[in-house]
Amino acid sequence: MLYSFIYQEKGSVGLDILSIINKLSEHPSPSGFEHSASKWLETYMSRFFEKTDTDSFGNVYGIRKCGKKNAKCLLLDAHIDEIGLIVTGEKVGFLTFATLGGVDPRILPACEVTVLSNPPRDGVITVSPPHLLTAKDMENAVSIEDLFIDVGAEGKSGIEVGTPVVFTSSPVKLRENYVSARALDDRASLASILRAIDMLKGKKLNFDIVAVASAQEELGCRGARVAGYSVDPDWAIVVDVTHGTTPGADKSSTFDCGSGVAIGVGPNMTKKMSDALIAVAKDKKIAHSIEVCAGHSGTNAWTVQTVREGIATGLLSIPLKYMHTPVETVKKNDVEAVAKLIYEFVLWLSSGGAVL
């Protein structure tokens, strides 16, 4: 709340991060099937950018020009796709499916889903009644071959093979500034970018910014690769989520929610970018921690870094609990910390930080 008050510039959209997240959540975009969400998103992003664009891959671009000729360019990336399921066939009116992206089958029994047919259909994933199961049965995870989607069909469902499916869940506010929803990986990141852009309204910059909501990250960081090629930027900041600390998770690989932005360090992040992001965070007293990635960061930073001649790439992550479940949970403060760091980094870069 504080940031929206302080940084409310003339002409800015002035949207709170949670309202951006809520809006983004309304439009499902399972990996590989982002096109309809992209269309909507382009319109939505036009509130933040003077110019928007899409490409054949389903990437959506928001473009902010500085007005100078041959200006340098900063790419901000967050992926728009979310994990989901895809219909592979039908068995007596029930749909068989495969996963789109990394779905843990253990979250599926009795899960509510939306089958993105036209019009969309509600569905429930099957589960055997407990009355017929032994305690031993319940110790084992149900394998995906034994699960089906029930859309209430009697006889043929009329749903085509290849129809994508998403979890049904709208955002819910938890206590202490937490919000829980499906697909916060990576809508929370996109919200932080849009918030940063909004905060920058009215600021004079000496380079262009292109924000991309990229497609198919969950299938191998595909969209960011072509987006990186199209935009051909000088620097890139990829924003994604990282694992928030939860009971049972190994603390060495997680970040406490509320600890701010996790700044990536390692071969996948260009050192001068990491260094600069850390320095700005320190200088502006933005809550942050360091995320060390020995190799592949598991994000679009991996494919963006080696596009064309190579792009100086930084990675910012938001701690998120229960990743790839319908109840992904983030703390608003962390999303705001990312927005603020992007904002401060851009101002720093524009005022001489361009040694980068």
Add this chain to the structure above:
Amino acid sequence: MIELLKTLCLIDGPSGCEDAVRDFVRGYVKEYADEIKEDSIGNLFVLKKGKKRRQAPLMVCAHMDEVGIIVKEITSDGYLKFDFVGGVDRRVAIGKRVLIGKKRIPGVIGLKAVHLTTKEERKKAPKLSELCIDIGCEKKSSAEKLVSPGDFGVFDSPFKALGENRIKARAIDDRAGCAVMLKLIGEELSYDTWFVFTVQEEVGCRGAVSAAYTVNPEFALVLESTTAADIPSSEGALRVCSLGNGAVIGCMDGGTIYDKKLFALLRKIAEEKGMKWQMKSRVAGGTDAKSIHVSRNGVRTTSLSVPTRYIHSPSCVADVRDIETVLVLAREFINCEEEVLNA
């Protein structure tokens, strides 16, 4: 019927905490009932007078409670450890939203991210002790201001239409039975009938024990929701019963061998009325009949049930036509002439 069922399914009432359901029922029946009373465990008795009075009284019942959650402990970092109230397969709780306590504090039951699990871990369902509810609180002290051990919770699951004839909701077991009773209470009946909305069915059919003792009926009709497993992963008898195939008439389940003459009577009614009926192909589950039929010197008991898929999960699915069928058969049954019932 659908609107009524929707209202009922969205009221919280885990076993032992049925107050909100009872309050709704009491309010609903007020204008139709001739007598309303409540006992110490929480059963609600509604007398509806008919044109005549039976020598051998009939009691109709359905349970108000549903399976749910109870908070056991608040951890130092503000998470809630919990247990299930009633028989819930813990695997259906993962990744679901819950509402805790009277204030309906929203929470989520998460799971360690798939990225951080081993292949072996993914083969096993997490133990209940590994699951917890996250309400956003980071400290025990702040969570304690909102939640206490012993608070009940329910799954947060909207009521929806699924396909043309089906509905999806939590607590269809046994708000479907409650809805049928409320409809009947609103009708003109041939005989005086006691309708009992029981409690604590899901933890061992306990409300029905005292309810049957109090009413002391000759006959009982239990209205229930029952296990349907007509899904592709079950075959043959393991499907138990099927949605859309009509009312399930009780023959035998885990707690009761139902009265054979009443079974034959219900079957005859169904066939005369051209209503679909079915039997369960597995002896599974139990109903309040378990407690009722052995009450005092014995009660001739029968049941009509609505086949329900994914029962005891946040997303139960039932067929509206089956519920309508149960209503029709129950109506015919309770209006049966005394001689027919006694025969």
Add this chain to the structure above:
Amino acid sequence: MLSIKDILKKLCATASPSGFESETAKVIAEMAEDAGLSHSTDALGNLIIHRPGVGRRVLLDAHMDTIGFLATFIDEKGFVRFDALGGISVCELHNIPVKFLNGTRGVISYEQKTELKDRKMSSMFIDIGAKDEKTAREAVLPGDAAYFDGELRELSGGRIFAPYLDNRIGCAVALHTIMNLKKCDYDVYAVFSVQEEVGCRGAKTAAYAVEADFSIVLDVTDSCDTPCFDGYGETGMGGGAAIKIMDAAAIAHPSIISALVDTAEKNDIAYQRDVITAGGTDTGNIQLSRAGVPTGGISVPVRYIHSPCETADMSDIEAAAKLLRCALETQSIIL
């Protein structure tokens, strides 16, 4: 005029294990020349046939390489040890005839002492009938490539089998189409790509070079209709051309999917919607080329892929070819 089956037969009589595709390339080039089409070959060995047009640039891709074997070591008794070119399961390799590119024949067999479940490529060998290492080396040297020795044979009901229907079928569909294309404004490049089986490498450079407006990949897909098939797709033999929705490497562009479905419906061509979760195709690399190329695929269901007895239905092959031809001639793909 060559029928699609004639082309398929000719291709099945050639050899082209990944990295060694020149023999097949030559046969394709000759057929193209006979049809008056110009062609070129790039650094990796991709064969590119160009049929000029004034409209949008289309990349048709069919890989011409096949899985195979590479001799790595010859022991003192004259047995040839080898490794796989492409994804081959050891369970397909028990006493199977193979042929080296130089004509040497052999049989793949296995070390008797190794339990079936423990067998790896390293416990297999090729017996070329040599008495000792010296005579073996006269016929085969480390680095020589071999392939399943077999030809196209017919089954009943219009079905066929051969070692390398993956992807002679795609090549035949692409070649037959480009040779017989009537009116079409598209600027068509048909790429017969190399090294798909070892990581879709040829398509990567070809796509960069052609810089197409969109692309259609012709390949085979798993036919999920054999007993207890544990893939959960619905694609089956005899069900018609398989329009790609998704494979392990790509999700087809929605406009291409809908254009192909429309074309099939309008022209009464049997088709099925194809979702596979294991196995990728050139689609993956082509769509990611440069700033992205909208890409789709037409596949033909094949049973026992990557075995010496890949089986397909001629009617599906013909449906795939008709679908491709109609899509190009009616220029139904608008992006």
